[in-house]
Every structure is written in C-alpha cells, then in structure tokens.
Amino acid sequence: MILLFDNDMSNLSFCRAENSRFHSETRAFSTDCCDDIVKNIGDTEKIEAVGYLLRHSTEPFEKQVVSLSPQLLGSLRQNTGFFPEYSDVTFKIIDCCMGKMPKAAHVLIYDTAFFNRLPPEAGTYAVPYELSKKGIRRYGGFGLFHSWAVENVLASAKSPLSKIISVYIGDHTNVAAVKDGIAVETSMGFTPVEGILSSTGCGDIDPTIVFYLQSVGMTFSQITQLLSCQSGLTALMGRQAGLADVINAPACTAKDAALDIYSYQVKRYIGSFIAVLGGVDAVIFLADKPDLYSLVISQICRQLEFVGLKYNIPANKEDFLQDLTDNASLVKVFCLKCNKWEIMVHNIRRLLDKEK
C-alpha cells in the first residue's frame, strides 16, 4: 500500500493506494490533522511508501521525484519558499509520517520541477532584476500532470513531436508550452492564481486593481482572499462553482458569460504559446474527467483549424490516452484522462524500481 499526500495550499488531500484502487479524502488545511490520518490507517506496517506532492518550494530541484533523506529535508527547511504557512503544514506531515513509518520509503514529488528550466524571458518578470535573483520568478504549476502527459504522448507517437502545447482542463485550467520535452512557458506564475481564471482565482488582472483596493481600505489578507478564493468562475456565476458546475448549470446569461471568458482565455494562451514555440506539432488536453469537458475541447479545437488542426471524436472512450487527430490534420491532438494519485504512484514506483 502506498500513502499519498497533497497539500494544495488550501486543503490537505490524502489517499491510500492499493492494487490500482484509490481511497482519497480531503480535509481543511491545518497543522495537526496528520496524526489523526495515520491513526486511522491502522496497520502502518502495510505501507511500503509515502509520497508527498510539494506544490511550492524555492529549492532548485533537478529531478521531479526524489527520495527524502535527512539531508534533503534539512535543505528543504532552509528553502521553505514564499509561503511559510504552507511549508509548515507540509513539514509537519513529513515529520509525522517519517516518525511513525520509519521502514517505508518516503518520496517527494516536486510539482513545479518541470518548469525549473524556463528560459529567463518566460521564467521571470519584468521587475528589478535584484528581485528575480531573490527567487521572485514564475514557478508554474501542474508540472507533474504535464510531464506525465507529454511523456505518454511521446511514447505513443509514431513521429517525433518537437513543439507541444499541453492544456490541463479543470478547476485550475492552465497551459504549458513544451519544446523537445522541456517546458518553455506556462500560464501559471509566481502563484497558481496567475493565468487563466480558475474556479475561485481571478487569473490575469491589472495589478493596479490591487492598489485601488488597498487605497479604499482593504487589508492584504482581504485582497488575497478576494483574488484567490472569491473570484474566477465563482464570481461570474455568483455562487461557488467549478468548471463542471458551470458546464452543467441550466442555461443562463451568467453561464454563457463564464464559458465565453473561460474559453477565450484558454484559446488566447494556446495561441500565445504557439507563437513562443514558432508553430505546433501536437496539442494535448488532459483532465480528470475529459468526457465532462468534451464541448470545451471541441470548441478550442475548432478555433485552431487555421493552423491545420482537425480533430475527431474517438470511438473508444475507455482508453486513458485518446488520439483525436483527423487523418487530414497537420497537427496531432490527444486527450488524456489523468488521475493525480495514479500519476504519483507511477512516479514513486518508477523511482523505487530504479533504486532497487
């Protein structure tokens, strides 16, 4: 059995993975919930490995997946990054699990490692360079998903694909540009709020708005709360809403407006990244439940007809990787069904096999 943790900065999710079966739960972000989780597992002897998805750290990881050693843990504590509260919870979980399951392998999965090698023009901001040197840069997000998707597509493709655009569709939709297997752009920035609007995040907005809100008396934490928890699709719908909620909502003007803005932003980012890559060989869509988003996906594909992309709805919807490419298409189109826990297990197994 493998135990998995994902502290996504607002919630803590965990999962017990055994024989391709996944039992996951989500709890509110707090510093003392780990003891309780481990207690509920019962027999910890059965746990062969514990995986931790690290969403943010300034530690310059070369690899996406690493075994946790005391040295590494020490270094991690030195480079907690920009969100100490987040790091506190993560370290509490790691300490607790390492203490209670000393025989298990402990593996760290670094979500933004995939974007470590962004070229400076994409990976930094146009701010005084002293700030960039302090680590104020674009970290991106969902690297674990994009790297997994690109790897799978490259493995199954019959011809080499140099320029790939990978689109994660869901409550935190984001786009990555990948050249020869290496990420060269991402829509997410210093935090995952930058880029395309999310279920509660505002996405790209004019920073002057922040100053405006501050000048009328809002505090930093109120503005943070507003931009990251009360905006995005939720603000447009006037109620708590993820992408699936918007799609499934009965027809109304708010729904139309929200979907218009959403698909507009996704299309614009895809186009921007085609320009960055100087063309495109393949577009990949990945989602937990791609079937839910088939309308959005086909809408985006239609907008890309001008670069020679033609797509088909696949016959077999069961495969985790579907090739949507029409015979006449100049650009490949793929759709992948992704499961976060499965991808984590896949990465952990691969590391453990290598270390054997």
Added chain:
Amino acid sequence: MNVLVFNCGSSSLNYKIFQLGDNKDDKVILAGKAHRIGVIGTESSFIEHEFEGKSQKITVSLENHRQAAALIIKYIREEKNIDIGLIGHRFVHSGGYFNKSVFIDDKSLKKLRQCRPFAPIHNPISLSVIDESKTAFPQLKQYVAFDSAFHSTIPPCAYTYPLPEKIVKKFRFRKYGFHGLSYLHTMHQTAEFLQTSPEQLRIVACHLGTGGSSVAAIQNDRSIDTSMGFSPLTGLAMSTRCGDIDPMLTIYLMSVYGYRADEMQELLEKKSGLLGISGFSSDIRDIINITSKGEKEQAEPALNMYVHRIKKYIGGYITIMGGLDVLAFTDDIGVSNWLVREKICDSMNWCGVGLDKEMNRRADSEKTYRINKKDSKVSILTVPPDEERIIFLEGAKLLQTLKEKSR
C-alpha cells in the same frame, strides 16, 4: 476653417493646425511641440514651431502644460495671425463614461473632470489645456477625442475581470485599453495603403513607443482586444512598466518586504520593465546597442523579454481572429527599429508571416512602408504615427453631424 489640435504627452505638448477644406482634404498649416515641460534637468525646456517647411526653436522655461498651451496660442495669434475655428484635444481615459468624441459643454466637462483618477497623469494635464483654451477662446467650440474610445468595442469575454460583481461595478474595473487614437490611425492608413476597407482586414497592430507600448487585435474595423488593461501598467514589458505580472506577487512583496502601496506602485510603474531587467536603461535602443557589444550581462535578457511578450500577444490575437491579414508596426520604436521587428517576425511562418529582411532594414519612418516577402500570406507594414490627424478627422466628423442636425 482652421482646426487647432492639442495632443498632450506626460512631458510634452504637440499641436497642429489643420485647414479643413470643403471636400475634407486637409492640410497642416502650422505645427509644433513643447518639449521637457516641468522636467528638471540640465537641458532647458523649449517650444519648436514648424511653418512652411521652416522650423523655429524658442527656449523658454515651461513649468506646466497650461503655460505651454498659453504660449502656443499666443504664438498662433500674435506671430502668425492665424484664425482658429475649432479646437480639439486628445483625452487619454474616459473611465467608460464616453465611447466616442464629444463637444465640450458644461455637462461633458463635468464628466471629464470625474475621469481624472483613471489616468492620474494624463487626464489632469489635458483638462488644464482645455481650461487654458477656453480662457483664450471663450466663444470657440472645443471637443475631445478619447484614446480609450477605440477600445470600447472590445467584447465582454476580453474586457471582463472575473472579480465579484459588486466590486467590478463599484470601481468600474474592466479592461479599457490605451493608444486608441494611434490604432485608429494605423487601421485607416493600413486599409488605405492596401486599397481596401478596414472591414476586410484582420490586423494585429503593435504600438511600440519610447515609453508605453501595447498590442491590439483589430477585426471588422474595430478593436477586439488589447494588451493594456484597466491602467497602462499591464501587457508588454515597457520602458519602465512591468507589464503582465502575477497579481498575488504585488501583495506578497508588500506584505513580506514591507513596501508601502505607493512605493510598490512606483516600483512597478517607474523602476520595472526594460529598466528593471537591464538595470541600466529604459531605452530599447540603448539595450540593443549594449547587447551587440556584450558589455552588460542583463542587456540580452531585457531585449529577449521585450520581444517574447510582443510575440505572445501577437500569437494570442491571431488565434482569437482565426488567422491574420496584416501585422502593423507603429510609433517611434515600431517604425524606426528594424532589429526589434526582425526579432518579432522570426519563426512566424506558422501563421504566414514572412518578413523581407532587406526591406525591413530600409523601412521609411516618414511614410507607410511594406516589409513582407512577396510570398508572405500576411502583409507586414510600418505605419508612422499621426494622432493629431485622427483627432482632426474626429473634429471634422463632429462638425458634419452638427450640420446635419441643424438642417
């Protein structure tokens, strides 16, 4: 009738007097510019006048735009004895209150004064020049042409900031866009040059200035998106403005590094962009020179970021329009810098952009010039800026509607 047009920059004041003929043929009879208004430095401020091909430079202390306007009006009346029949002004930001040019009366002037905070530098300056013109010519009709008007056609999917409705309404938060008069001019020049109508063209226009820069998508003779937003701070990496940035980063820097809001705003507006990355210059021309010599480590990243952001916007807008007919470059850098254009057009075959490198180097900064290869699907043009002419044409249109109404 002679139409006097004022165009305020942050430290300059351009003026042109157009003669409005019967069949709308226009001729500039006097033009000029006040330089270095309110600038403290070693060089003094001065006004330059151009008349019948000759130019005259008058060195004079200029404390503010109103004073510069007074001196220009005095020169027009007393030195040149030119009669003025109508006065037009460029107004940067309408705050969403106006979406087309209007005559100035008590009612519209009151609204214009309310627009002040939307462009805290430019709007008050324009208002002071309007006030001076009213004092000097109390009987004359005056009008304003808005920079933000051209972008009022941007659809909700592109102008909406997805924040709670109450906040959006209260503060009028939305993308407004800037450089509208320049884009309007570029669109008309482009269509004229290609001997077609603007309705037939999908244009991406790059307004690359020495200070602010932006990109606009123009389809069916109207703006459908642009890179600047609620304020001119977003979009490209400009001379000293940061352009696109994670909004959470500004909060982070203030709360962790203890920047006050005004310091933070100054950092992003005046110390970022090319100046911030390079650490030595806000001028892309300096940065290009130094890059070619390899003297400063940070010069190349600054140039790369500048080009990278422009390319991203071009690619995004082409995709939104489903293809491209014209890529147009305007304003000082856009028209005069071949290397910037060459770098932007590099690896753009995917959308049919094929730059003729030789033609690109030869582009004329005086007139509209074609710089694409013969087999390029996209026309690439350089279009010299002339905002004053667009302001004049807006005035001519206003007069026309006035005539039709009185009939």
